[in-house]
Amino acid sequence: MRLNKKHDFPGKLIVVEGVDGSGKSTQLDLLRNWLISRGQSVIFTEWNSSRLISKTIKQAKRSNSLIPNTFSLLHATDFADRLENIIIPALKAGLVVLADRYCFTAFARDVARGVDREWVRNLYGFSVRPDGAFYFQVPIEVSLARIANSRMPGYYESGMDMGLSSDPMQSFQIFQSRIINEYNQMVDEYGFYTMPATQAIHEQQVLFREHATKILNLT
Ligand SMILES: Nc1ncnc2c1ncn2[C@@H]1O[C@H](COP(=O)(O)OP(=O)(O)OP(=O)(O)O)[C@@H](O)[C@H]1O
Numbered sequence: 001m002r003l004n005k006k007h008d009f010p011g012k013l014i015v016v017e018g019v020d021g022s023g024k025s026t027q028l029d030l031l032r033n034w035l036i037s038r039g040q041s042v043i044f045t046e047w048n049s050s051r052l053i054s055k056t057i058k059q060a061k062r063s064n065s066l067i068p069n070t071f072s073l074l075h076a077t078d079f080a081d082r083l084e085n086i087i088i089p090a091l092k093a094g095l096v097v098l099a100d101r102y103c104f105t106a107f108a109r110d111v112a113r114g115v116d117r118e119w120v121r122n123l124y125g126f127s128v129r130p131d132g133a134f135y136f137q138v139p140i141e142v143s144l145a146r147i148a149n150s151r152m153p154g155y156y157e158s159g160m161d162m163g164l165s166s167d168p169m170q171s172f173q174i175f176q177s178r179i180i181n182e183y184n185q186m187v188d189e190y191g192f193y194t195m196p197a198t199q200a201i202h203e204q205q206v207l208f209r210e211h212a213t214k215i216l217n218l219t
């Protein structure tokens with residue numbers, strides 16, 4: 001499986017993972033601007049964003065007609081499309097690829113929905129192994145509080161499709177706790193760098209830059 005061995009493209013792949021509201025996009029955005037200011041050629045890609053499939057995923061969510069495995073297949077299609085058309089060409093061209101969520105999001109969310117751990121890992125076995133995978137670790141209360149500042153957690157984000165609880169907040173807590181549990185188990189499995197995501201934004205950015213500097217061999 002490609003995911004299990006180091007790639008030999010000239011570019012570098014850095015990914016961020018963690019529950020909703022853990023601060024991934026905030027940190028990746030700051031890192032991206034910093035890398036660009038240092039003259040790096042950077043390309044950004046995010047989960048569930050391929051034009052090919054995102055409409056289908058939205059429709060499927062609206063009709064609530066899919067079982068977890070078919071959902072997983074749709075997200076894998078989105079991912080495969082972006083991998084082949086964005087990520088790999090950029091890595092071949094020697095660029096820095098920043099991915100806001102990667103296959104580990106599927107490993108966490110789909111298993112939290114009851115999909116078999118090995119099945120989903122095999123499904124995404126074509127993924128390129130990242131040069132750096134950063135896991136933003138926060139307690140559920142912190143991520144919920146951050147999200148609640150700006151929006152209500154979504155139906156799927158709260159795992160409401162699984163009938164865990166009729167109370168959206170309670171459902172969010174149960175579902176996101178399962179996701180955190182899956183992420184925690186992946187720290188050793190995939191060598192995640194754990195970001196102390198409860199710290200202040202600038203403190204985390206210092207750590208993020210330090211590690212990115214090493215990964216990208218910047219001086
Ligand atoms: N270290 C921090 N301390 C306090 N608030 C933060 C911190 N980092 C991010 N936030 C705020 O928390 C909210 C969620 O952050 P952000 O959008 O970066 O999370 P995310 O992990 O990308 O979430 P999602 O998975 O939903 O995209 C934002 O309003 C952001 O400004």
Ligand SMILES: [Mg+2]
Pocket residue numbers: 024025026100
């Ligand atoms: Mg985000």
